Amino acid sequence: MSKKDSKGGNMVTGLGVLVLLLGVGSYGAYQLGHSLSGIDTQAVAVAADSGKASTASVNGSEIFAVNCAGCHGAKAEGGAGPALAITKSWTEAQFKDAVLHGKAPQGELKSMMPRFGDSGFSGEPATDAQVEALHNYIKSL
Numbered sequence: 001m002s003k004k005d006s007k008g009g010n011m012v013t014g015l016g017v018l019v020l021l022l023g024v025g026s027y028g029a030y031q032l033g034h035s036l037s038g039i040d041t042q043a044v045a046v047a048a049d050s051g052k053a054s055t056a057s058v059n060g061s062e063i064f065a066v067n068c069a070g071c072h073g074a075k076a077e078g079g080a081g082p083a084l085a086i087t088k089s090w091t092e093a094q095f096k097d098a099v100l101h102g103k104a105p106q107g108e109l110k111s112m113m114p115r116f117g118d119s120g121f122s123g124e125p126a127t128d129a130q131v132e133a134l135h136n137y138i139k140s141l
């Protein structure tokens with residue numbers, strides 16, 4: 001499997017590296033004894049997981065804690081910003097417009113509410129999966 005020229009990007013490259021590392025790991029274990037085999041495999045699995053974290057797994061409660069709780073309260077009960085329970089009945093599109101662009105169903109939100117469409121939640125552009133995870137987290141409160 002060639003590492004650089006595949007169009008699949010990180011995932012495919014990651015798989016290539018994983019296969020490569022597994023091969024090296026097994027070889028090392030063969031050389032050094034069976035006990036190493038388990039450790040190497042585990043380390044490779046952890047490395048593969050962290051590589052996927054930004055695209056595959058999205059944690060709504062974490063995004064909320066980092067980006068929203070300071071103004072809306074740890075449980076969205078309200079603080080400098082309003083309580084967010086009302087958004088439980090909003091559609092995905094309404095929630096997204098409010099959080100990313102400051103456009104709530106009742107109108108434009110004051111500028112104190114950040115436009116996360118500009119900043120993102122973690123330094124990278126916000127994704128639909130992140131917005132959906134946030135909405136689901138708020139609904140779960």
Ligand code: HEC
Nearest residue numbers: 067068071080081082086087098099104109110112113114
């Ligand atoms: C710097 C403080 C601040 C942060 C951080 C913040 N907000 Fe807000 N937010 C506000 C304020 C203030 C309002 C009310 C604006 C208004 O009344 O026009 C608001 C309004 C909202 C509304 C509209 C609520 C309604 O009843 O219309 C939603 C939804 C919302 N915020 C979600 C979020 C989410 C989700 C995050 C985190 C990703 C977040 N906010 C982060 C201050 C903040």
